[in-house]
Amino acid sequence: MPLLFGTAKFNEQEHLTIGGCDTVVLAEKYGTPLFVYDxxxxxxxxxxxxxxxxxxxxxxxxxxxxxxxxxxxxxxxxxxxxxxxxxxxxxxxxxxxxxxxxxxxxxxxxxxxxxxxxxxxxxxxxxxxxxxxxxxxxxxxxxxxxxxxxxxxxxxxxxxxxxxxxxxxxxxxxxxxxxxxxxxxxxxxxxxxxxxxxxxxxxxxxxxxxxxxxxxxxxxxxxxxxxxxxxxxxxxxxxxxxxxxxxxxxxxxxxxxxxxxxxxxxxxxxxxxxxxxxxxxxxxxxxxxxxxxRSIIAEAGTTIYSIGSQKVIPDVRHYVSVDGGMGDNIRPALYDAVYDGFLANRISTEATQESRIVGKYCESGDVLIKNIELPPMNPEDLFAMTSTGAYGYSMANNYNRNLKPAVVFVENGQDKLAIRRETFEDLIALDCE
Known part of the structure; x- marks a missing residue:
């Protein structure tokens, strides 16, 4: 069973819910990566x-x-x-x-x-x-x-x-x-x-x-x-x-x-x-x-990512890429911080395989989780990385000119946008020609 914090649980559709809100619905509404705060x-x-x-x-x-x-x-x-x-x-x-x-x-x-x-x-x-x-x-x-x-x-x-x-x-x-x-x-x-x-x-x-x-x-x-x-x-x-x-x-x-x-x-x-x-x-x-x-905010935060490409090197490594990475959580790259995670959109009974969760940034060190047992995953599956509430968004950056994620607060079945997702226009707002 995944490690769950606060009000997090799975509903009848086998979707992760936090604060009474379905994270699959939140991802559709606000996009991914998405910080969800309980x-x-x-x-x-x-x-x-x-x-x-x-x-x-x-x-x-x-x-x-x-x-x-x-x-x-x-x-x-x-x-x-x-x-x-x-x-x-x-x-x-x-x-x-x-x-x-x-x-x-x-x-x-x-x-x-x-x-x-x-x-x-x-x-x-x-x-x-x-x-x-x-x-x-x-x-x-x-x-x-x-x-x-x-x-x-x-x-x-x-x-x-x-x-x-x-x-x-x-x-x-x-x-x-x-x-x-x-x-x-x-x-x-x-x-x-x-x-x-x-x-x-x-x-x-x-x-x-x-x-x-x-x-x-x-x-x-x-x-x-x-x-x-x-x-x-x-x-x-x-x-x-x-x-x-x-x-x-x-x-x-x-x-x-x-x-x-x-x-x-x-x-x-x-x-x-x-x-x-x-x-x-x-x-x-x-x-x-x-x-x-950290002790107030860390476990209250969960980051929802979408699964993208995967690379299998026989007898070496299975890489699973998500649509975020060191731009929204630099701690693993900075000082080997260790996290846990699981699929947010379905509970699988299939045999697990050892995978490495990596980001989309142009760095070999852009690794979110070095080794984790996960079921086979498909593109567009949602991956929930837990305890990301502290020093994730606060240390977020625009490396490779990627956009900073949105942040949503959830409570009693209600979701409220706390920080909107950046736009391309935001990226060049301070640039001078």
């Missing part, structure tokens, strides 16, 4: 984080990491669910505001925010800016002085914790482009500099140890290190944080081999870890913020 599943995941915090009696803020996937409809949904969001560019910030996000519930991340981006954030009264480096301290301070304003900030530190994940998405170790290093004393120097600046209102500290993390051990290690650091600052400077932001990175299931914790388990582990350290060190219990992105 709104009920998004709501369930978002509420799971918030409700767990609230049940533990902890003051908190759940902040969706926009980089996983964002659009106007997504921000509208986040506002409905009373989640905050983080942004890492002026473009994400602009979209969040246009999508109806309350500026107070937006936090601005990034290791190289430009003067224009920071000015825009200050003008929009963004609730929190996460300072990432010394250059940014000076730049933001100058902007605030020019505008005669103050800004709530946190600062990102790298506590020296290695999580069990791919090196490309590992961020909490000493050797990282993000944040202030603790071991070298940079974090302490940053603290002093921020505290001395009357335009910067320091609310707390932030750390993020990586992404797609399956156990709580890395977070517990980070909590322990963070509280030891914060306690040292309390003794030295008399400063205690109002907010401890532990970032995100909670793992999700891409294939049956993946066995991540439920989001609620991560929350409980972090809260209990902070409580234990605070009691041990006699440190005032802070408000806890987290930044889930």
């Amino acid at each position: 709104v009920a599943h998004i709501r369930e995941r978002a509420r799971g984080f918030k409700q767990t915090f609230n049940s533990l009696g902890v003051k908190n803020k759940v902040i969706y990491a926009s980089k996983a996937f964002c659009c106007l409809a997504m921000y509208k949904l986040l506002e409905e669910e009373e989640l905050g969001c983080d942004v890492v560019s002026g473009g994400e910030l602009y979209t969040a505001i246009k999508g109806g996000m309350s500026p107070e519930n937006i936090e601005f991340h990034g290791n190289n925010k430009t003067k224009e981006e920071l000015s825009y954030a200050v003008d929009q009264n963004v609730g929190m800016i996460i300072i990432d480096n010394f250059y940014e301290i000076d730049l933001l301070s100058t902007i605030l002085k020019e505008k005669g304003k103050q800004q709530k900030v946190m600062f990102r530190i790298t506590p020296g914790v290695d999580a069990e994940t791919h090196e490309y998405i590992l961020t909490g170790q000493v050797d990282s482009k993000f944040g202030f290093d603790v071991m070298s004393g940079q974090a302490t120097d940053a603290l002093e500099k921020i505290l001395a600046d009357e335009n910067l209102l320091l609310k707390g500290a932030h750390c993020h140890i990586g992404s797609q993390i399956f156990s709580a051990e890395g977070f517990l290690a980070a909590v322990e290190k963070m509280l030891l650091i914060l306690n040292d600052w309390k003794k030295t400077f008399g400063y205690t944080v109002d907010i401890l932001n532990m970032g995100g990175g909670f793992g999700v299931q891409y294939t049956e081999a993946d066995d991540p914790l439920e989001p609620e388990a991560f929350v409980k582990a972090i809260v209990n870890g902070v409580k234990g350290q605070c009691e041990l060190l006699d440190y005032a219990f802070p408000e806890i913020w987290i930044e889930p992105g």
Whole structure:
């Protein structure tokens, strides 16, 4: 039986349905490739984080990491669910505001925010800016002085914790482009500099140890290190944080081999870890913020492709081509991300064969799934690739001048276009003759 998430199931016609909508009908209506988002599943995941915090009696803020996937409809949904969001560019910030996000519930991340981006954030009264480096301290301070304003900030530190994940998405170790290093004393120097600046209102500290993390051990290690650091600052400077932001990175299931914790388990582990350290060190219990992105959106997304050409090399490989590829999901090519999938338009009892699902892009590395057991397939069959909700569309590109797919939200039997499919006219809209 295929690995199904959220409201996904097969109907009497043996068609995959999501949110009560037939994906065969959706493919006919919107074309393929097509991203289909299960709104009920998004709501369930978002509420799971918030409700767990609230049940533990902890003051908190759940902040969706926009980089996983964002659009106007997504921000509208986040506002409905009373989640905050983080942004890492002026473009994400602009979209969040246009999508109806309350500026107070937006936090601005990034290791190289430009003067224009920071000015825009200050003008929009963004609730929190996460300072990432010394250059940014000076730049933001100058902007605030020019505008005669103050800004709530946190600062990102790298506590020296290695999580069990791919090196490309590992961020909490000493050797990282993000944040202030603790071991070298940079974090302490940053603290002093921020505290001395009357335009910067320091609310707390932030750390993020990586992404797609399956156990709580890395977070517990980070909590322990963070509280030891914060306690040292309390003794030295008399400063205690109002907010401890532990970032995100909670793992999700891409294939049956993946066995991540439920989001609620991560929350409980972090809260209990902070409580234990605070009691041990006699440190005032802070408000806890987290930044889930992938863990809210990944499993809610499914990409529907149409099968095209096939190539059989006897005793070597069976290639099955789809009408998308690395332009709508670059993760397999970028860092060997593994996905699962199945036919969406029929359930077959025929013997399976090992196949390689490849895209239409002019690259040998355009491989979506290296090896998968599938029944014989025909042109125009629909192939569903699961757990594509995070970093699929958000990293989509126009390589080979292919069009970016459409995105549709489905819930309670209703489908709503969230992002229309690009047109050839869109491709040349910015070209100059």
